[in-house]
Amino acid sequence: MALCVTGSIAAFKAVEIARHFIQKGVRVLPVLTRSGARFVGHATFTGLCGEVARDDMWDASFPGELHIHLATEADVVVVAPATADAIARFASGRADDLMAALVLCARGPVVIAPAMHPRMYAHPATQRNVGVLRSDGRVTLVGPVVGEVANGEVGLGRMAEPSDIAAAALSLLRPQDLAGLRIVVTAGPTVEDLDPVRYLSNRSSGRMGFAIAQQAAARGAKVVLVAGPVELATPSGVERVNVRSAMEMRNALWQAMGPELKAADALVMAAAVADYRAAEPSDVKLKRVAGPQSIHFIANPDLLAELGAARSGRSPMLVGFALETATGDELARLAQAKLQSKKVDLVVANGASDAIGGDDTQAMLVSASGIETLAPMTKVALADRLLDRVAAYGKAGS
Ligand SMILES: Cc1cc2nc3c(=O)[nH]c(=O)nc-3n(C[C@H](O)[C@H](O)[C@H](O)COP(=O)(O)O)c2cc1C
Numbered sequence: 001m002a003l004c005v006t007g008s009i010a011a012f013k014a015v016e017i018a019r020h021f022i023q024k025g026v027r028v029l030p031v032l033t034r035s036g037a038r039f040v041g042h043a044t045f046t047g048l049c050g051e052v053a054r055d056d057m058w059d060a061s062f063p064g065e066l067h068i069h070l071a072t073e074a075d076v077v078v079v080a081p082a083t084a085d086a087i088a089r090f091a092s093g094r095a096d097d098l099m100a101a102l103v104l105c106a107r108g109p110v111v112i113a114p115a116m117h118p119r120m121y122a123h124p125a126t127q128r129n130v131g132v133l134r135s136d137g138r139v140t141l142v143g144p145v146v147g148e149v150a151n152g153e154v155g156l157g158r159m160a161e162p163s164d165i166a167a168a169a170l171s172l173l174r175p176q177d178l179a180g181l182r183i184v185v186t187a188g189p190t191v192e193d194l195d196p197v198r199y200l201s202n203r204s205s206g207r208m209g210f211a212i213a214q215q216a217a218a219r220g221a222k223v224v225l226v227a228g229p230v231e232l233a234t235p236s237g238v239e240r241v242n243v244r245s246a247m248e249m250r251n252a253l254w255q256a257m258g259p260e261l262k263a264a265d266a267l268v269m270a271a272a273v274a275d276y277r278a279a280e281p282s283d284v285k286l287k288r289v290a291g292p293q294s295i296h297f298i299a300n301p302d303l304l305a306e307l308g309a310a311r312s313g314r315s316p317m318l319v320g321f322a323l324e325t326a327t328g329d330e331l332a333r334l335a336q337a338k339l340q341s342k343k344v345d346l347v348v349a350n351g352a353s354d355a356i357g358g359d360d361t362q363a364m365l366v367s368a369s370g371i372e373t374l375a376p377m378t379k380v381a382l383a384d385r386l387l388d389r390v391a392a393y394g395k396a397g398s
Contacts, residue, residue: 001021001026001027001028001029001074001075001076001077001078001169001173002028002029002030002031002070002071002073002074002076002077002078002102002106003017003018003021003028003029003030003031003045003049003078003080004031004032004033004036004077004078004079004080004099004102004103005030005031005032005033005036005039005040005045005080005081006033006035006036006079006081006082006083006085006086006099007033007034007035007036007038007039007083007085008036008039008081008082008083008115008116008159009039009115009149009150010081010115010150010158010159011036011039011040011081012039012040013080013081013159013162014040014045014080014081014162015040015044015045015048016162016163017078017080017162017165017166017169018030018045018048018049019048020162020163020166020167020170021166021169021170022048022049024170026170026173027049027051028048028049028051029049029051029054029070029073029074030045030046030048030049030051030053030054031053031054031055031070031098031099031102032045032053032054032055032099033055033083033086033097033098033099034055034097035083035085036055037053037055042055054066054070054098055097055098056098057097057098057101059098066098067095067098067101067102067105068105070098070102071102071105071106071107072107074102074106074108075108075172075173075174075176076108076109076110076111076169076172076173077102077103077106077108077109077110077111078110078111078112078113078165078169079099079103079110079111079112079113080111080112080113080115080142080159080162080165081113081114081115081159082112082113082114082115083115083116084114084116084120084121084123084126084129086099086100087112087114087126087129087130087133088125088126088129090103090104090112090129090133090139091128091129091130091132091133092129103139107237108172108218108236108237109139109140109172109218109236110138110139110140110236111139111140111142111165111168111169111172112133112139112140112141112142113141113142113143113144113159113160113165114130114141114143114144114157114159115143115144115157115158115159116144116149116157117149117150117151117153117155117157118149118153118154118155118156118157119155119157120157121144121155121156121157122155122156122157135233136233137232137233137234137235137236138233138236140168140172142160142164142165142168143158143159143160143164143165144156144157144158144159144160145158145159145160145161146158172218174218174219174220175219176219176220177219177220177391178216178219178220178221178387178390178391178394179219179220179221180220181220181221181222181265181266181390181394182221182222182223182224182263182264182265183216183221183222183223183224183264183265183266183267183268183390184223184224184226184253184256184257184264184266184267184268184316185209185212185213185216185223185224185225185226185267185268185270186209186225186226186227186228186249186253186267186268186269186270186271186273186303187206187208187209187210187212187213187225187226187227187228187230187232187270187271188204188205188206188209188227188228188229188230188232188271188272189201189202189203189204189206189228189229189230189271189272189274190228190243190244190245190246190248190249190271190272190273190274190300191228191229191244191245191274192245192246192274192276192277192278192281192300193244193245193278193281194278194281194282194286194295195281195282195283195284195285195286196282196283196284196285197285198285198286200274200276200277200278200297201274202272202274204228204271204272205230205232206227206228206230206232206271207232207359207379208270208321208361208379208382208383209225209227209268209270209271210225210227210230210232210235211378211379211380211382211383212268212270212383212386212387213225213235213238214235214236214238214380214383215380215383215384215387216268216383216387216390217235217236217237217238218236218237219387219391222239223235223237223238223239224238224239224240224241224256224264225238225239225240225241226241226243226249226252226253226256226271227240227241227242227243227271228243228244228249228271228272229242229244241255241256245274245277246273246274246277246300246301246303247277247300247301249271249273249303250301250303250306253267253303253307257307257316260310260312261307261310261311261315261316264316265315265316265317265394266316266317266318266319266390266393266394267304267307267316267317267318267319268319268386268390269303269304269318269319269320269321270321270348272323273300273303274300275299275300276297276298276299276300277297277298277300278295278296278297278298279296279297279298280296302342304318304320304342304344305341305342305343308342308343308344309343311343314345317345317346317390317393317394318342318343318344318345318346319344319345319346319347319348319386319389319390320338320339320342320344320346320347320348321347321348321349321350322334322335322338322347322348322349322350322366323350323351323352324349324350324351324352325351325352326351327351331349331350331351331364332349332364332366332371334349335347335349335364335366335371336366336371339366339367339368345367345368345393346365346366346367346386346389347365347366347367348363348364348365348366348382348386349363349364349365349366350362350363350364359378359379360376360377360378360379361376361377361378361379361382362374362375362376362377363382365385365386365389367389
């Protein structure tokens with residue numbers, strides 16, 4: 001864990017954050033900005049963490065590139081407190097000191113805990129910078145919270161509690177149990193054009209597939225995410241391939257899986273691929289006609305079944321999703337049928353009313369060894385349960 005301390009009056013609280021990490025047995029690499037070091041000295045962090053507190057990219061005592069070294073060593077980078085100035089530099093991608101360069105080349109999650117006077121936080125420039133960080137999707141912001149700040153005023157700008165910042169960072173410190181695996185994930189709907197302005201699609205948000213890609217990367221996998229048209233930010237460390245139609249997804253998928261499917265250890269097919277496309281999409285906008293209009297649809301290929309049929313042996317692991325309006329035993333039966341007909345290893349079955357659009361879902365994991373009915377949980381938590389199966393599958397085969 002790298003702990004970066006910037007020049008806020010709340011810098012003294014970073015000592016408590018470091019102590020939380022150390023109590024959990026986590027190695028802490030302290031980094032100070034020049035301003036941060038004016039609030040709490042190197043000796044405090046060096047003494048507490050047992051690691052040299054660094055503040056200088058040009059540190060001649062370090063043989064090599066210090067920012068790259070720290071980024072390689074740290075599974076998570078925490079910036080607490082984060083000044084308005086530091087946030088502005090992160091938002092514009094600056095690398096003008098050790099901390100900013102470290103954040104820019106972090107290989108894992110970055111946690112940022114803003115701390116400043118409420119007027120500084122409310123300023124449009126700060127709000128714009130925070131918005132940029134949010135929409136880039138590369139950092140986790142913890143706080144600020146409403147409370148008393150250094151001069152006694154109350155407002156939104158106080159740093160979140162050290163224990164909350166530490167807990168958020170520790171939750172991101174993941175076991176790298178998928179390291180060495182290459183996982184292909186599909187997500188989102190596909191869009192089938194009817195004419196230049198109209199299309200056939202479905203209500204998939206892409207959140208399930210993006211959660212799987214995010215969690216797989218956090219657990220050390222190399223992830224290729226083949227995504228239908230959704231507005232979600234690409235999770236940190238994930239290679240994204242954008243597609244539109246089922247046929248485009250098919251091409252991207254076969255490319256990602258490689259010759260004889262050897263380029264991937266697992267495929268998780270979370271995309272809601274359209275079953276049909278227009279037989280002859282019109283090049284020009286279809287005109288409104290009086291009376292019924294009919295469009296001739298043809299079936300899209302079943303992308304997962306094609307891969308199931310092409311696979312020889314047990315690798316790559318193939319995971320499908322069954323989104324049905326059925327529930328209970330009927331849903332389990334449909335998932336079992338899908339498991340067999342598509343020749344896959346695991347089917348995640350969920351009811352349409354539980355799964356579409358929201359952040360939460362309820363699912364069953366259906367495999368040859370049985371059915372596990374899971375409690376309602378977030379899509380991120382479900383992603384982890386599914387990836388536990390992927391990790392176990394890898395181990396069982398080795
Ligand atoms: C006493 C004092 C307290 C400060 N507290 C804060 C603060 O809480 N938040 C903040 O954004 N800036 C604060 N600043 C201003 C920053 O230290 C200043 O913007 C500095 O350039 C930040 O550098 P850094 O982000 O590289 O650490 C404070 C400055 C002083 C002198």
